[in-house]
Amino acid sequence: MASTLGRRLVACLLNVSEARRKHLVETVASAAVYHSEGVRRDNTTVLNIFNDHDYNRSVITIVAPLENIIMVHACVCAAGEAVLSACEKACLLFDMRQHVGVHPCMGAVDLVPFYPLGEEVGVQDCAEQARAVARGLTDRVPGAAAFLFGWADPLQRGLAQRRKDMGWFKKSVDIEKIRADVGPLPQRRFGLTGVGASPYVMNCNVTIDTQDLVVGREIASAIRESAPGGLPGVQVLALPHEGAVEIACNVESVKGSPPSRWSDPWPSFSVDGQLYCHAPASLIAGRVAELAARQDVSVKGTALVGFTPRECRTLAELALSQGIAEFWREQRRIRM
Numbered sequence: 269m270a271s272t273l274g275r276r277l278v279a280c281l282l283n284v285s286e287a288r289r290k291h292l293v294e295t296v297a298s299a300a301v302y303h304s305e306g307v308r309r310d311n312t313t314v315l316n317i318f319n320d321h322d323y324n325r326s327v328i329t330i331v332a333p334l335e336n337i338i339m340v341h342a343c344v345c346a347a348g349e350a351v352l353s354a355c356e357k358a359c360l361l362f363d364m365r366q367h368v369g370v371h372p373c374m375g376a377v378d379l380v381p382f383y384p385l386g387e388e389v390g391v392q393d394c395a396e397q398a399r400a401v402a403r404g405l406t407d408r409v410p411g412a413a414a415f416l417f418g419w420a421d422p423l424q425r426g427l428a429q430r431r432k433d434m435g436w437f438k439k440s441v442d443i444e445k446i447r448a449d450v451g452p453l454p455q456r457r458f459g460l461t462g463v464g465a466s467p468y469v470m471n472c473n474v475t476i477d478t479q480d481l482v483v484g485r486e487i488a489s490a491i492r493e494s495a496p497g498g499l500p501g502v503q504v505l506a507l508p509h510e511g512a513v514e515i516a517c518n519v520e521s522v523k524g525s526p527p528s529r530w531s532d533p534w535p536s537f538s539v540d541g542q543l544y545c546h547a548p549a550s551l552i553a554g555r556v557a558e559l560a561a562r563q564d565v566s567v568k569g570t571a572l573v574g575f576t577p578r579e580c581r582t583l584a585e586l587a588l589s590q591g592i593a594e595f596w597r598e599q600r601r602i603r604m
Contacts, residue, residue, distance in 0.1 A: 275311070276335060276388040283378045285375065286324060288321055300312065301350065308593050312593065313587040313594075315580065315587060316596050322370050322507075325373065330351055331587070334397065344397070352405060355401075363376065373436075377412075377458075385580060397465070398420035399463075413446075415430055415434055443459055450463075470518075470546060470573070473515065473570070475509060475510075475512050479508070484515060488505060488506040503520065519549075524544075546576075
């Protein structure tokens with residue numbers, strides 16, 4: 269078994285605009301851990317693949333170290349090369365001109381976020397990799413275009429703000445008129461890809477037992493960060509999902525100590541000596557249930573897409589120490 273001691277690990281929760289053809293999504297995931305000739309990449313693992321049929325969107329959790337610079341592209345490390353290979357494959361397989369799904373999206377590769385796993389990785393490390401991957405994607409896939417967010421953005425704008433800037437939340441947008449940060453004007457086939465870096469972001473989805481989107485939007489408005497009494501770090505949409513309504517939350521990590529006004533403990537971690545914390549899924553689910561009950565609506569279930577920051581680090585170390593490239597295939601048999 270290889271030691272993971274001292275490894276500077278980063279995670280990328282790669283969002284691609286495809287879920288109904290799962291075998292193609294798995295092909296994209298395999299491209300992250302195997303070279304084109306089938307040789308396995310060192311020290312790289314895919315921890316999880318989350319598919320959502322109604323959204324027609326998948327999230328692939330890729331983890332690799334920042335070390336081991338790949339010479340084929342200056343400044344791209346092992347993690348960046350793995351992610352770039354997956355992005356290239358996705359652009360080859362998925363065509364935004366044919367995409368149908370209820371979740372907003374702008375690109376075949378819709379989102380490429382890098383997150384540090386542990387104090388060993390700094391803000392600048394992740395920012396540099398994100399920018400290198402954005403350049404690499406537009407170099408390797410002619411016609412691909414990207415916008416930057418978070419630490420990778422020169423103006424340090426968050427993902428929600430950048431998506432708003434680009435028209436991501438609109439029902440209809442002329443993709444070919446958007447000015448990208450990296451690359452040419454976007455082509456309809458590839459769309460526009462968001463590439464950036466930030467403290468870890470989780471996805472927590474709570475399904476309420478109604479088809480009334482008005483109810484869902486009222487709940488979403490009440491819990492999002494910008495609302496009075498909203499939950500710090502929570503960005504949220506209400507979307508139709510499997511005959512019900514899903515309160516789909518991006519749970520961003522926020523600076524500082526965990527708030528004391530909620531009874532649920534807020535997990536915390538450090539990056540570059542700065543303390544961050546994130547709202548626990550239990551608090552989000554509880555708040556949604558409380559608001560739904562006021563309208564005589566019950567909660568059907570809660571799903572965490574992927575892992576918490578702590579879980580991601582722990583599972584990555586396990587997978588890498590045991591040499592498991594496709595951990596998502598084997599995690600059920602692994603004893604934690």
